[in-house]
Amino acid sequence: MALILASASPRRRELLERAGLSFACIPARGEEIIQKGTRPEQAALTLAQQKALEVAKARPLDTVIGADTIVVLDGMIMGKPRDEADAVRMLTLLSGREHLVLTGVCVVNKGHAHSFVQQTKVKFYPLAPAKIRAYVRTGEPMDKAGAYGIQEKGMALVEGIEGDFFNVMGLPIARLLRLLEELE
Ligand SMILES: Cc1cn([C@H]2C[C@H](O)[C@@H](COP(=O)(O)OP(=O)(O)OP(=O)(O)O)O2)c(=O)[nH]c1=O
Numbered sequence: 001m002a003l004i005l006a007s008a009s010p011r012r013r014e015l016l017e018r019a020g021l022s023f024a025c026i027p028a029r030g031e032e033i034i035q036k037g038t039r040p041e042q043a044a045l046t047l048a049q050q051k052a053l054e055v056a057k058a059r060p061l062d063t064v065i066g067a068d069t070i071v072v073l074d075g076m077i078m079g080k081p082r083d084e085a086d087a088v089r090m091l092t093l094l095s096g097r098e099h100l101v102l103t104g105v106c107v108v109n110k111g112h113a114h115s116f117v118q119q120t121k122v123k124f125y126p127l128a129p130a131k132i133r134a135y136v137r138t139g140e141p142m143d144k145a146g147a148y149g150i151q152e153k154g155m156a157l158v159e160g161i162e163g164d165f166f167n168v169m170g171l172p173i174a175r176l177l178r179l180l181e182e183l184e
Pocket residue numbers: 006007008009010011012027028032051067068069070071080101143144145146148149150151154168169170
């Protein structure tokens with residue numbers, strides 16, 4: 001029985017590797033679709049479940065991990081920016097404010113799906129418009145929820161966090177390891 005990470009995210013792969021696990025990566029191909037009006041927790045859970053279940057169908061004997069990370073400001077969900085203007089819009093909204101990063105995780109094992117959502121609070125410094133534009137021009141925000149990466153240049157935007165740092169990067173690794181141990 002193998003462990004499979006149903007993800008194309010280089011951050012998730014790196015975190016699992018750093019935690020010392022052996023696993024294979026098989027990205028889910030399905031589009032990430034969520035119905036309008038879905039609550040943030042439910043959205044993160046549903047997307048993680050969709051990814052894990054899609055890959056688990058092809059690998060029924062293996063343990064499959066799916067995850068999805070969203071940023072939530074005042075109850076509003078921010079995924080990845082559509083384009084640079086969208087990234088500027090998101091970062092302008094996040095400037096000087098506190099938001100939540102939610103990562104949904106789903107582990108499919110022996111035909112059962114085990115899911116949870118982990119939440120981390122992140123506070124941004126106030127950001128001057130020129131700073132936001134310069135950061136967006138680096139290209140870093142484009143494949144990241146909320147248009148920033150706390151583990152790269154985006155670290156300069158962050159005044160503080162409350163909760164698991166790795167959850168912001170895309171995988172709440174300690175809680176995931178605990179779940180995997182329970183399933184052994
Ligand atoms: C907020 C934040 C998000 N992110 C990333 C983590 C996720 O990769 C990405 C959110 O997109 P996701 O849809 O969660 O993941 P993904 O499309 O990159 O990979 P896959 O669906 O194949 O698993 O944003 C950071 O790297 N740093 C951050 O600080």
